[in-house]
Amino acid sequence: MSDAPETSPTEPNASQPPAPEQPWQLVTFHGTGGEYFRIWIVNLVLTLLTLGIYSAWATVRERRYFYGHTEVAGGRFDFHGKPLQILFGRIIAIVLLIGWSQGALLHSAIPFISAAIVLGLLPMFLVRALGFRLRHTSLRNIRFGFSGKISDAYKALWPYLVALLIAAAGMIYVGNELLAWSADVEERNEQRYQEELETEEAEHYLEESEAELSEYDLTESESEGVLSPDDGWAQQSSDDMDMPEMEEFQRLMGFYGLIMITMAFIFPIFICDVRNFTTRHSQYGRSLFNVDLKRGKFFEHFWIAFGISIAAGLVIMIAGGIVVGIGVAIVLGLGLEFDGSPLMVVLMILAFVFIYGLMIASYMAAYAYWRGRIFNDTFNTLGLGDIEFRSQLSVLAYAKLWVINTLLMVVTLGFAYPWIKIRLLRMQLESIEYRGDSDQFISHNQVHTNAVGDEVGEAFDFDFGF
Known part of the structure; x- marks a missing residue:
């Protein structure tokens, strides 16, 4: 009789090697600039001809193209939303935003009312829009979903709503005061x-x-x-009238600057909390996503991006001074005068384009740094059941692509947009990797497909477009 211990068939054998880890797999994007250009140009023409009404149908066509050309785990995404729902939500958004931005032309109270409605209902808009988009998105016949409630959104975001309301009221006040100041200056x-x-x-x-x-x-x-008449007295009187105007302008600009600085401290933390809330309530089948984004990281990324823009601004000032100096030297060397000659006009235009192009490029570089960092942070902490994600997006290459794309947009008068969007999407999507047994995960969630697709209240489920 053997003395070897018996092993239960359900217990793992210690002598067996551990199961190998699942390999990392890449997301694949199959879209091309030529294909998207045909969709984009038709959408653009029809949107212009219909005064914007066709934009809802254009949005559906674009989403179906981009989703249908993105491959994950051997399947491709699909979008099932209806254009009329997008159109209705978009009309609401446009009316509110026009009232916010242009309502002062009719009455000074309209922008305050519009801002209060937009920001006061922002959590509802966020939940409705994200719920609409996710519930109408599927992968391998399984719908995504959003479990967040409007009350949850208010609990998570109410401090930011108060700050945004105060900041919006301050900015509207400054805008109205500037309009009154401008009218007063014009009258004077x-x-x-x-x-x-x-x-x-x-x-x-x-x-x-x-x-x-x-x-x-x-x-x-x-x-x-x-x-x-005493011309000296007249000139002195004119100078005295300019001082109150300048002091009022400086006061308004100082107040506006204070608002912007305050919002700059709040903005990255707000974005972090919004992403945490929306991602943790998003689901695929019955499985919830999880993410762990840190406010400190977002705050750091934002201020580094801000520093990049400031440093670039200083470089632009130096480069602009050099360009102007070279232009003056050329004019003097040719024996010309600063008299508005065609050559002078051309040189001034070239200098302006050069400096303005550098300003846009510096802003795009800073913006791309911010977006690239939070993109990596999001996917490097993202999980779905047993599936892990990570992002290998190179922030430097991403920023370089943004700068090049901006120059292409200017040179081509916007017609390079389809190729630009495809390049950006490909760089982002193909930097995402995932690891886990996706086949078992999908078969586990397959039985819950119908539950996620429950569309109670469909008539009020709009994509607001904010």
């Missing part, structure tokens, strides 16, 4: 213009009077001493 300028006209008429009258007085041998100095 008109008044000064009228005074100048009256002065010119008076001088003309004096000239005629001098001619008449000369007939009676009255000297020129005597006539001036008796009849000419």
Whole structure:
């Protein structure tokens, strides 16, 4: 009889090697610029011809193209949303945003009311729009979903809503005050213009009077001493009128700057919390995504991007001074004068384009750094059941692509947009990797497909487009 211990068939054998880890797999994107250009140009023409109404159908066509050309685990995404729902939500969004941005032209209270509605209902808009998009997205016949409730969104975001409401009210106040200030300055300028006209008429009258007085041998100095106005007093009065205008403008700009600095400290933390909330309530089948984004990281990424833009601004100032200096040297070397000649106009335009192009490129580089960092942070902490994700996006290459794409947009007057969007999407999507047994995961969730697709309240499930 053997002394070897018996092993239960369900217990793993210690002598067996551990199961090998699943290999990392890549997301694949099959879209091309030529294919998307045909969709984009038709959408653009029809949207213009219908005064924007067709944009909802254009959105559905684009999403179906991009989703259908993105491959994960041997399957491709699909979008099932209806254009009318997108159109209705978009109309609501446009009305509110027009009231916010242009309502002051009708009444000063309209922007405050619109901002209060937009920001006060922002959690509802967020939940509705994300719920619409996810519930109408599928992969291998399994729908995505969103379990977050409007009450959950308010609990997670209410401090930011208060800050945004205060900041929006302050910015609207500054905007209204600037409009009033501008109208007041225009009125003063008109008044000064009228005074100048009256002065010119008076001088003309004096000239005629001098001619008449000369007939009676009255000297020129005597006539001036008796009849000419005190030009020095007039100039001093004009200068005194400019001081209150400048002080008011500086006060408004200082208040606006304070608002922007305050929001700059809040913005990265707000984005982090929004991403945590939306991702943790997103699901595939019955399985919830999980993510662990840190506020400190987002704060760090934002201020590094801000530093990049400031440093680039200083470089642009130096480069602009060099360009202007070279232009002046060329003009003087050719013996030309700064008299608005065609060559001078061309040089000024080239200098402006060069400096403005550098400004846009620096902004795009900073923006790409911010987006690339939070993209990597999101996917490097993302999980779905036993499936892990990671992102290998090179922030430097991503920023370089943004700068090049911006220049292409300018040179081609926007017609390079389809190729630009395809290049950006391909770089982002094909940097994502995942690891896990996706086949078992999908078969586990297959039985729950119908539960996720429950569309109670479909009529109020809009994609607001914010």
